[in-house]
Amino acid sequence: MYMETKVAMINHEHKFIFLHIPKCAGTSVGQTLKDIAVNDPNEWHAYACNGEHHVNPYGNLHCKEFGPERHFDTFDEQMYKDYFVFTFTRNPWDRMVSHYKFRHQDFGVTQGFDYFVRNFEECFEKWTTENDIDLELIHTTSQIDFLRGNHDLVIEGQSPRIDRTPYIDFYGKFENLNEDFQTIIDTIGIKTTSEFDGVWHQNKSEYIIDDWRTMYTQELREYVARKYSEDIMGFNYSF
Secondary structure, three states, X not given: OEEOOOOOEEEOOOOEEEEOOOOOOHHHHHHHHHXXXXXXXXXXXXXXXOOOEEEOOOOOEEXXXXXXXXXXXXXXXXXXXXXXXXXXXXXXXXXXXXXXXXXXHHOOOOOOHHHHHHOHHHHHHOOOOHHHHHHHHHHHOOHHXXXXXXXXXXXXXXXXXXXXXXXXXXXXXXXXXXXXXXXXXXXXXXXXXXXXXXXXXXXXXXXXXXXXXXXXXXXHHHHHHHHOHHHHHHOOOOO
């Protein structure tokens, strides 16, 4: 069965924990895991709408179940030691473009990409409440800081900011999503049918950019390289 708090993903039958780094296909991976590993949909409260909605300041309707609180957990250290722990990372330059596309389409961010990347907080303040600003800024935290618990957001009832990197058994890559996902489900022993053809794509933006590299000037490219240098070096990414 699944045990979850604030949409943390732990499965006791297959003994795995999935760490969802924002904007790294986590919703798609989570939804797919739900569909292939959970027998009782009532046990899952993370990636399916519960029928309750709210309207953001720009009039867009969103499921209340979808929110940054899903990126946190209350698991104890022993669970991390005993279970197969995995996550997915993404090229930081591409991740910023994905973040911009999502905010531009669904939340009314109208500033240009260059300005958005350099001024996250100011852009967010134009459409979110003071209480929600930290919930959005967690999406711009570096991937390695997210995994280490080095962020400013603490949600009531959530676990302390622990460094989870010592417990991670497998780092999948967004760029190799289906192949790495297959490695994961093979490792944890989830059997799929012949109809399974890979990770379902959730939260796909309708704002199409054929090549994320075209969004960057040389100066902005270097800015992101400095800002996310640990992600670039630690996860072996390049422009």
